[in-house]
Amino acid sequence: MTRVVVITGASDGIGAEMARQLAAREGAQVALVLGARGAPLLDTVAGQCQALGAQTLSVAFDAAIQEDCRRLIRAAMTRFGRIDVLINNAGRSAHALFEEVDDLGWYEELMRVNLWGSVWCTQAALPHLKDSRGSIVAVSSLAGLVGVPGRTAYCATKFALSGFFEALRVELAPSGVSVTVAYPGVVATRIRQRGFKARGEEAGVSALKEEKAMPVEECARLILAALARRQREVVMTAPGKLGRWLKLIAPGVVDRMARNAVKDDLQAQ
Template sequence: MSSPKTVLITGTSSGIGLAIAIAAARAGWTTIATMRDTGKAEALLKAAAEHKVTDRIQVKRLDVVGPESIAACLDEVIAEHGRLDALVNNAGAAQVGTIELSSLDDVRTAMEVNFFGVVSATRAALPHLRASQGRVITVTSVGGIVGQPFNEAYCAAKFAVEGFMESLAPVAATFGVDVTVVEPGAVASEFVANLGLDIPALLAEAGPYAPALQAYIARTQQAFGNAQTPAEAAAPVIEALTGDRPAFRIQTSAWAREFVGTKLTDLDGSAVQTLTGNWVR
């Protein structure tokens, strides 16, 4: 009897990552649920108990901005399970601000977590995924296709992830490794809440950008009021994990497909500029 397939998921303490971990375990996978601070595993472990999948979920520490942390975690996984069949890059961090008001350190931090963290985890996992002819699935964002106001650093990082994965996919395929990006829109999770934004202070510090920022915040709050649940956003990830031939690019909702489609058919950029321009007026 063959051993269950093993998947490593980053950023599983809350939101989409937590939902992916539970769904993967329910699908029969040995699930390595990683997070930077394992002291925040309570919500995941509670959900695992509720869904009766505690025996299929292992919590491990992994900090995507630390190559040594990634290597140590993967060494443990291979030592304990003998294989890695899939990597789900989910860890990420939002960053709200426009470049004149943001420091270069803010931009570098966004790139470290959202782009270089994905690159580091993927690079470390690939030898094991080549051996298993496994999969790399990366949760990006519709913001990896459509640049959005006051999200310059975040969208730049997600654009970089999309370009990295689109370039890697045909190379990985020569070894039987599938590469997929999954693009959620607004998701009702702790991702945005974890920013800890003080909106009045943000507006007070925005100077000439305050009117545009206020319009953007109002629009964004409305969008998150009609957001998908983490479980809904996680479902396409599980389909990519378990399906026969996953597509390279998958959106998690009809709204996300329409939004991304606006960009992919917008050869001169005017449609996107009209759309997002309305968010700041």
């Protein structure tokens, strides 16, 4: 039976790489429903997956719009008749000191993309996932575990995302639907350059130190391995794993680790 996997934020970065790896691994045994705002890039990824033998369906949608999320799931069901996996990957970054933000409108927009898009997609897909006893993946961030300076908006969205799916996992345990929360660190993608700055404009540069960024291929592989094992969560870096425990016994050390992750020349911006 062909496995149907819905991936949001699939036009670039982690989402696109997960799609390619699934296609390479499963070929004709997987059908990929790829959702994102950028239709041309989305079609390129779909073509790459088709060349590897996978069936694909590209759906241009905006995770910040509830009806678009519902439409994505309807399109998957209309085309393939089932959903086995939902990977909530769509998201946007941000970096700004809270005191420098005048208009909080983009905070609300970020919450719609990073939290509500995943909630809306999950609500629409849940009856079908229960039918297949399938799996949900939520791509959070280490910023969903530890507060990072300049990332109040982003941390708020990712902490909320993690909390929602932690609770949902417990609710869904009797149904046989697994929920995996992924916590990447700094990954070599363009998400930070495309994020918001203080006035809501596009950042253009990353505010984090990128020298040791994880290759996107490794990040995607770790998420898909956790999905295959139906793990509760996957924390992808040694500092992330250490920081989680240190937060309980030496929170000041974790604060310093968070400050050290931010470029020196951007800490005061």
